[in-house]
Amino acid sequence: MLDYTFPLTSEESAFAEKHHDVLLRYLHFHKLPVDEFYDIAVFGYLRAVRKYLARPELRQYKFSTIARRAMSCDVRHSKEYWNRAKRKGDVCSFDEERYFGDLRDTVTESLENVIDFERLARKITPAQRRIASLRADGYEDREIACICGIACADVEAEMEKARCRILMFRQENTAMAA
Known part of the structure; x- marks a missing residue:
């Protein structure tokens, strides 16, 4: 595959300089304004130059045929993009007084979540954290067992111990909050 x-x-x-008139004739023939479409068509043209010189089997055709096809593709794709319905979003003003208090609350909640997470992370062992991380990355239990050098049954047992510790941590936090 060619790297463009x-x-x-x-x-x-x-070669591109020698045949540059192909690009200009293409734009003129299709009545495309040079200032709008030159930058679009030139990429197809340069792709065609590279492809034509790299693939000897294309030499059975005129270069202009290969170039016109590549330029037509790029122009067509651009026109399709321009005609495609665009997504619209509503823009509203930001009422600083209304949201400033909420922002402080959000930052405070985030900080509390980080502190709770750190406390929770201390409740489970490093091995349990590693197994949980590998599971989060999509590894299956037998793959985790192989990576950690433990039995497959031990993976599930460690995760069950971690679940119990997490549930106890949640219950403790709920009791302290009440």
């Missing part, structure tokens, strides 16, 4: 992210080689640049 690199600059053109000197051979490709020379």
